[in-house]
Amino acid sequence: MICAPTPQGISEACRLLRAGQVVGMPTETVYGLAADATQDHAVARIFEVKNRPTFNPLIIHVASAVEALDLVEMSLEAQSLMEIFWPGPLTLVLNRKKDCPVSLLASGGLDTLAIRCPAHPIAGRLIREYGRPLAAPSANRSMGISPTSAEDVQASLGDQVPLIIDGGRCEVGLESTILDLSGDVPVLLRPGSILAESLEAIIGSVGRIKKDRSVSFPVKAPGMMRRHYAPHRPLRLNATDCHPGEALLGFGSAGSLPVILNLSEMADLTEAAANLFQMMRQLDRDPYTGIAVMPIPFTGLGIAINDRLQRAAALEE
Ligand code: TXA
Ligand code: MG
DSSP, X not given: OEEOOSHXXXXXXXXXXXXXXXXXXXXXXXXXXEEETTOHHHHHHHHHHHTXXXXXXXXXXXXXXXXXXXXBOOOHHXXXXXXXXXXXXXXXXXXXXXXXXXXXXXXXXXXXXXXXXXXXXXXXXXXXXXXSOEEOOBSSOTTSOOOOSHHHHHHHHGGGSSEEEOOOSOSSOSOOEEEEOSSSSOEEEEOOSSOHHHHHHHHOOOEEBOTTSOBSSOOSSTTOSOOOOOOSSOEEXXXXXXXXXXXXXXXXXXXXXXXXXXXXXXXXXHHHHHHHHHHHHHHSSTTOSEEEEOOOOSSTHHHHHHHHHHHHHHHHO
């Protein structure tokens, strides 16, 4: 349902967000599909509604740079850029704080977090009133075109989204510029309306990603691009038994199998997605020498869960 950005509309959106639901949110770039970034289950709902086949990390939206202090390790560069470009279409990737309350699913299991402070007054009002960071990818079905009006969101996601706040047409119409400040050198991950040259005027040279995914920059630390989380222990998929030393991660009814943790006893894929990264981390410790994961169906969110598990298993080899 599309609703006007009245105080009642904003309150209703906050009520839905508290309940773990998704809400369509206008920003100056594109409309976002927002959920409480601190609730794993709410974040899983985003992937479900978008029908995303992979758990790409999401952008976390805050009301000001002050809130970012609780989430990420600040650097001088980040501070300068926030002062100049926030609120605005600039997303910064920074290292998560140790006690960062944002769902690991929202950052795709990475140790970094992409944060942005949108310039749209209604987005600002919603985030401020809600009082917690909101995870929000563009509010369209996976592979679809990013929505720049409330009607676009309605057309793409329809009744999957209980509430879409109408903030008119998006001024920018193009997703935010993403700058990675989590490594040794700043790297532009996604071009946007804030140009690399404008960033360089403040913080000096910025690396660009070339077509072959390498970085056009004298990078000190190779492999800095994406520190994907993979467990240190070998990961075995589609396990129907448990080998000595392994920690068995269950899904659905485990019968007599010695399951240590279960992604979802009810075989609920949304719940499993919400638990995935947390539980992989919890089992990646002594005395276990490996992690075995019970089969997960390749339907709905199960596709993204299997994608993530396969990558984590492959990285181990
Ligand atoms: O303009 C925007 O940024 C819109 C509006 C709604 O704010 N949001 C948006 O979110 O475009 P999304 O989820 O569609 O784009 C997220 C992008 C992905 O390409 C993802 O790979 C990257 O941000 N990203 C997120 N977290 C990251 C991280 N920790 N490290 C590297 N890249 C990250
Ligand atoms: Mg998108």
